Amino acid sequence: MTADSTAAASQPQEGNVSRSASAGRETNPGRDGQADGAPVADVLLSLRGISKHFGPVTALDDVNLDIPAGRVTALIGDNGAGKSTLIKVIAGIHEADHGEIYWSGERVAIRTPHDATQLGVATVYQDLALCDNLDIVANMFLGVEIRRHRLLDETPMELKAKETLAGLSVTSVRSIRQPVGSLSGGQRQSVAVARAVMGDAKLVVMDEPTAALGVSQTAMVLELIQGLAASGIGVIVISHNLIDVFSVADHMAILYLGRLVSAGPASDYDRQSAVEIMTTGASSERQNGAPAAI
Amino acid sequence: MAATDEPTVGEVTAPPEIVEETAADQATLDGELLALPPDASFNEYVTAWVKRVRRGESGVLPVVGGLIVIVIIFQIENSRFLTDLNLVNLLQQSAEFIVLGMAEIFVLLLGEIDLSLGYSGAVGAAVMAILAYPPINLSWEFAILAGLATSATIGFAQGQLISRLRLPPFVVTLGGLLFWEGFLIWVINNQSPSNGGSIRIDSTTIYDIVNGNLSLTAGWIVLAVGLVLFAVASVTRDRRRRAGGLVAPPLILTLAKVAAVSVAGIVLVWICNANRAAFVGATVRGVPWVVPIIVALVVAWTFLLTRSRFGRYVYAIGGNREAARRAGINVHRVRVLAYTLAGLTAAAAIIILDSRTGGVTTDIDGGQTVLYGVAAAVIGGTSLLGGRGKMVHALLGGLVIATIYNGMGLLSLSTDFQYMITALVLLAAVIVDAVSRRGTQPT
Numbered sequence: 001m002t003a004d005s006t007a008a009a010s011q012p013q014e015g016n017v018s019r020s021a022s023a024g025r026e027t028n029p030g031r032d033g034q035a036d037g038a039p040v041a042d043v044l045l046s047l048r049g050i051s052k053h054f055g056p057v058t059a060l061d062d063v064n065l066d067i068p069a070g071r072v073t074a075l076i077g078d079n080g081a082g083k084s085t086l087i088k089v090i091a092g093i094h095e096a097d098h099g100e101i102y103w104s105g106e107r108v109a110i111r112t113p114h115d116a117t118q119l120g121v122a123t124v125y126q127d128l129a130l131c132d133n134l135d136i137v138a139n140m141f142l143g144v145e146i147r148r149h150r151l152l153d154e155t156p157m158e159l160k161a162k163e164t165l166a167g168l169s170v171t172s173v174r175s176i177r178q179p180v181g182s183l184s185g186g187q188r189q190s191v192a193v194a195r196a197v198m199g200d201a202k203l204v205v206m207d208e209p210t211a212a213l214g215v216s217q218t219a220m221v222l223e224l225i226q227g228l229a230a231s232g233i234g235v236i237v238i239s240h241n242l243i244d245v246f247s248v249a250d251h252m253a254i255l256y257l258g259r260l261v262s263a264g265p266a267s268d269y270d271r272q273s274a275v276e277i278m279t280t281g282a283s284s285e286r287q288n289g290a291p292a293a294i
Numbered sequence: 295m296a297a298t299d300e301p302t303v304g305e306v307t308a309p310p311e312i313v314e315e316t317a318a319d320q321a322t323l324d325g326e327l328l329a330l331p332p333d334a335s336f337n338e339y340v341t342a343w344v345k346r347v348r349r350g351e352s353g354v355l356p357v358v359g360g361l362i363v364i365v366i367i368f369q370i371e372n373s374r375f376l377t378d379l380n381l382v383n384l385l386q387q388s389a390e391f392i393v394l395g396m397a398e399i400f401v402l403l404l405g406e407i408d409l410s411l412g413y414s415g416a417v418g419a420a421v422m423a424i425l426a427y428p429p430i431n432l433s434w435e436f437a438i439l440a441g442l443a444t445s446a447t448i449g450f451a452q453g454q455l456i457s458r459l460r461l462p463p464f465v466v467t468l469g470g471l472l473f474w475e476g477f478l479i480w481v482i483n484n485q486s487p488s489n490g491g492s493i494r495i496d497s498t499t500i501y502d503i504v505n506g507n508l509s510l511t512a513g514w515i516v517l518a519v520g521l522v523l524f525a526v527a528s529v530t531r532d533r534r535r536r537a538g539g540l541v542a543p544p545l546i547l548t549l550a551k552v553a554a555v556s557v558a559g560i561v562l563v564w565i566c567n568a569n570r571a572a573f574v575g576a577t578v579r580g581v582p583w584v585v586p587i588i589v590a591l592v593v594a595w596t597f598l599l600t601r602s603r604f605g606r607y608v609y610a611i612g613g614n615r616e617a618a619r620r621a622g623i624n625v626h627r628v629r630v631l632a633y634t635l636a637g638l639t640a641a642a643a644i645i646i647l648d649s650r651t652g653g654v655t656t657d658i659d660g661g662q663t664v665l666y667g668v669a670a671a672v673i674g675g676t677s678l679l680g681g682r683g684k685m686v687h688a689l690l691g692g693l694v695i696a697t698i699y700n701g702m703g704l705l706s707l708s709t710d711f712q713y714m715i716t717a718l719v720l721l722a723a724v725i726v727d728a729v730s731r732r733g734t735q736p737t
Contacts, residue, residue, distance in 0.1 A: 004732040091621065114622040131613035133681035134606075142610055143621030151601045201623045 042104065044069040044203055044234040045090070045121075050099035052085055059085040060096070061258040067203065072225055072235045074245040074266070077255035078278050083238045084126075086255065087205050090236070091123040092116035117143070120202035124209060128192040132181030136173065137161045139180050140195045162197045165190070189213055193224060203234040210244050222248050242271050256281035336544050356726040357674055357690045360719070361697065368701035375704055379570040384502050384581060388696030389584045390647040394667030395674065395688025396595055397639035401614045402671055405680020406463040408636050410452065410470025411699075412660025415640030417474050417481070419443030422645060423654040424485050424498040434499040449637020453630035471661055479656045489655035495648060503587065505651040507580025513563045516586050521559060522568045525552045565671075584646060588689070590737045591642070597668060598687045608632055612680030642691065643667070669716065670695055673723040694719060 045067040052060040058200065060082045067073050077083050088094045092100075092113040101108055103119050110116050116123070130139050137154070140161045146153045159175050173187055181193060189212065196204050210218045227246050229235050239245045245252075252269050254262040254277045262277050269277075276282075346354060368375040394411060401408040422441030432440070452470050456463045479491070486493050489675060495501045506515065530553065532542040566581040599605035606706040608619040608627045619625050647663075648654050673694050674687025695716060702712045 091620070112622070113620050117622050123620070125620065129614065129617035131610045131617050131681070133613035134609060138606060138610075142606075142618070143623050145603050145606060147603065152603060152606060155534055155540060158540055159538055 027290040042069045043067070043102075044104060046105075047086075047090075047100040047206065048100040048102070050086070050089060050096045050101070052082075052089060052094060052096050058258050060089070063099070063255075063258075063260045065253055065263065067261055068251070069202065069234045070229055070232045072229045072237060072248050073251040073253060074249035075236055075238045075253050075255065076242070076245060076274060076278055080172075080257070081255040081278070082258040083255055084207065084266065085258075087236065087238060090116065090121060090203075090205060092121075098256060117199070120200065121194040121205065122199055122201035122203070123205040124192045124196045124207060126207040128188055130180045130188060130192060133179055135179055136176040136183075136191055138164075139191055140164070140183075140198055142195075144199055160198065161194070164194045178261050189217070189221070193221060197228060197233075201233060203236065204228055205236045205238075207238045208240065209237060210239065210241055218244065242274060244270060245274075246271060254278055300605075314347065317408060324619060326536035333408055336546050339543055354675055354686065354690055357687075357694065357723065360722070360726075361694050364697050364701070364719075368697070368704065372701075372704045373456075375701060377570070378565050378568045378715050379572060380700065380704065381565055382454050384693075384696055384700045385566075385585055386582055388699055389504060389588055390643050390650070390663070390690045390692075391558070391666050391670045391687050391695045392588055392692030393591065393643035393646055394640060394663060395670030395692050396591065396638045396685050397643060398664070399671050399676055399683050400608070400636040400687055401463070402640070402668070402676050402678060403608045404629060404632055405612045405615075405678075406456070406629075407467065407678070408449075408452070408463065408470075408633065409467040409661070409664055409667065410448070411476055411636060411640035412644070412658070412662070412664035413471055413474035413478055414445050414448040414452075414643075416478050416635075416654070416658050417448065419644040419648045420478055420481055420493065420654045422500070422641075423493045423495055423648065424481070425494070426500060427493055429722065432725060434497040437497065438500065438645065441645060442638050443646075445641030446634050446638035449640075450485060450630060450634040452637075453633030456633065457626045462723050466469055471664070474532060475660055476660075478660075479712050482654065482656050493653070493654045495652050500645070500649055500700060501652060502509040504584045505581050505649065505652075506645055507566070507578070508583065508586070510567045510580055513581040516581070517559045517563045520586075520589070521552070521556050523610030524555060528552060530590055544714075572621045584649075587646075591639075592685050595639070599685060604631060605630060609681055610681070614681075640664075640667075666695060669720050673720055675723075675727060677727075691723075 029091050043066045045064055047065045048240070050060055050063040050065075062274065063086060065086075075083050075086065085094065089096045090110065092110045092115050095190050099100075101110055108115075108119060110119070110121075117154070131142065134142070136157050141157045144158050146160075153252070158176060164280075165176065173183070180188060183191065189209070193206070193209065196206070206225070211223060222244060223236055225237060229250070237245065237248065246266060246269075249266040252264060252266050252274065253260060254274065255279065259281075261281050308446060345515045347353075365376070374380055394415070397411050397415070398408065418441040418443075421444045422437045424430065425440050426434055426437035448470070451669050452466055455461055456466050482491055482493060498506075507513075527543070528548050532545070532548055535542040540729035562585070563581055566585070567579055569577050569579045572576040599608065607618060607623050607625075610621070610623060611625055611628055615625060618628075644658070644663075647658070667688075668678075671683065672691065674684075674689070674691030676683030676691075698716055698719060702715065
């Protein structure tokens with residue numbers, strides 16, 4: 001997969017991206033070149049013109065977004081901005097009404113969670129999507145069980161689960177054969193994260209990964225997120241917690257009422273400008289000027 | 295909206311009320327069997343097990359204890375209860391409850407219920423009886439297969455309605471209960487209009503499922519083969535776990551378990567092999583065919599639920615259907631298959647019932663029968679809310695129901711008392727379950 005073909009595949013809508021994105025941050029016109037030319041990171045996932053309606057409600061409206069590999073992209077926005085809908089489209093929970101999805105430059109259709117998993121998209125939901133009655137190993141391997149002669153092969157599953165949890169420095173769990181329902185909130189989060197990283201995911205999507213976590217476990221999860229990106233995996237993080245976001249994100253994508261109003265390297269934003277765009281859909285510097293993105 | 299949310303966006307860190315694991319949390323997680331070091335001794339294992347029971351994970355202990363208490367009460371009231379003849383009778387009577395309970399467990403594990411199993415199973419049994427009866431005279435193997443397939447198809451069709459059209463299982467299977475009752479009456483009356491709504495079981499083989507006995511030698515051979523397989527499977531599994539660096543119970547514990555099962559099996563065969571004839575001079579002895587059939591069914595379905603991907607998915611869907619769907623599990627297929635297997639197993643249950651009574655009749659109360667199946671599963675420890683249960687629960691619960699039924703009969707107590715006592719036992723089972731689990735479940 002070369003950068004050229006990536007650029008070519010996403011070419012038809014390229015102007016659109018540049019316009020909406022640069023409208024948000026006029027001060028840095030050269031930034032788009034970095035994302036498109038992509039000498040630093042391959043674009044893993046490209047969304048072009050994604051729209052999603054629920055009855056009369058427009059949840060997503062013409063969203064164009066590139067997710068690079070090996071980088072943490074933070075998806076932020078106020079409540080109802082469409083963050084959750086967008087990741088559900090990526091994860092195959094909802095199918096987009098309009099728009100195209102490119103995976104490593106190739107047009108793909110993500111209609112079911114299975115399609116997403118096949119591509120290498122792993123999602124950690126805010127509700128963690130764990131089965132309380134199953135043990136940790138069964139939860140981590142749910143849907144991707146290791147089998148031998150068509151039967152579940154528990155030994156390698158248990159070993160790999162152990163290894164993955166150890167790799168995430170999850171040491172507080174006494175037994176990986178205890179039902180997930182008996183774990184604390186932090187431990188449950190760890191299991192969900194471990195589950196996402198264990199499969200050979202190329203893109204990990206995390207919905208509010210640090211919500212409901214204590215200080216040290218938050219630090220652990222943030223470290224884990226950066227570790228994932230460093231190993232070449234693309235990471236999308238949704239969070240309300242801008243402190244956490246700014247401590248891990250390489251790129252920002254800000255949604256406002258279903259539209260992507262601003263995107264760019266995290267260094268182009270500070271907490272205040274991000275909040276402003278999240279709550280008003282525009283940054284103050286642009287409010288006097290062109291209302292292009294509104 | 296934007297303005298009110300603004301303050302929360304900027305500065306909030308983790309909510310303060312949600313804190314890290316406390317020492318107290320950790321303490322409750324202690325004592326897990328598999329948290330033990332790989333070289334844990336026999337004593338450590340026993341201590342861990344006792345701790346686990348104290349914590350409320352008592353497993354099948356309450357129902358086994360309850361069964362023993364009931365048996366003692368009946369034996370005190372009537373010394374004929376613990377005779378060879380009555381114990382074998384009891385096994386034969388429990389068969390239909392056990393198998394119907396197993397059928398229901400497939401669906402209960404999903405957190406759903408199938409009310410139609412009594413009659414859909416009866417329709418399958420009727421198809422079997424008609425095919426094995428003149429003028430068709432199909433051989434018993436094919437007749438049974440056709441009967442099982444009929445009920446499996448009914449389960450498949452109802453499962454499709456429930457899963458694809460998202461209809462409530464209670465309503466669809468309630469409809470099934472009525473429909474298949476009508477169908478059963480229609481088909482039996484059409485087939486044998488002059489027989490007053492019944493078809494005799496004409497095949498001796500089918501009749502012998504419950505009423506025939508293995509020869510004495512065959513009984514011991516079947517037991518020996520079963521025990522060897524069980525021992526080899528137990529030891530091999532532990533060895534594989536240890537080879538992989540995982541925790542496995544010490545060999546002595548595994549051997550103790552095998553020894554306990556062996557003793558139980560030997561006692562069972564010994565009782566069955568004694569002459570239990572009610573009349574002097576007659577000889578009735580041997581293990582009824584239905585006993586190994588039920589053991590094989592329990593083992594097979596337990597294997598399916600614990601070792602196959604399908605079984606794992608049944609538990610997953612019962613635990614959190616949305617999580618299962620997001621994990622890429624084909625929830626429709628698993629649910630439909632569960633209803634299909636429930637139908638198939640229900641047919642086996644009613645075939646066993648009809649084998650015992652010697653004929654298929656329109657008199658069967660499929661509504662009550664299916665609820666006994668649910669009761670057997672729940673008394674054994676299976677949850678109605680889904681995700682928790684085992685096939686062995688139907689075995690234990692079915693034995694409890696049959697013991698009450700049998701013991702009350704010996705005491706010449708009529709059905710009114712029998713119903714009320716069964717209800718109280720059911721209630722007791724649910725209460726024991728709820729109380730023993732209080733405090734162990736996260737809120």
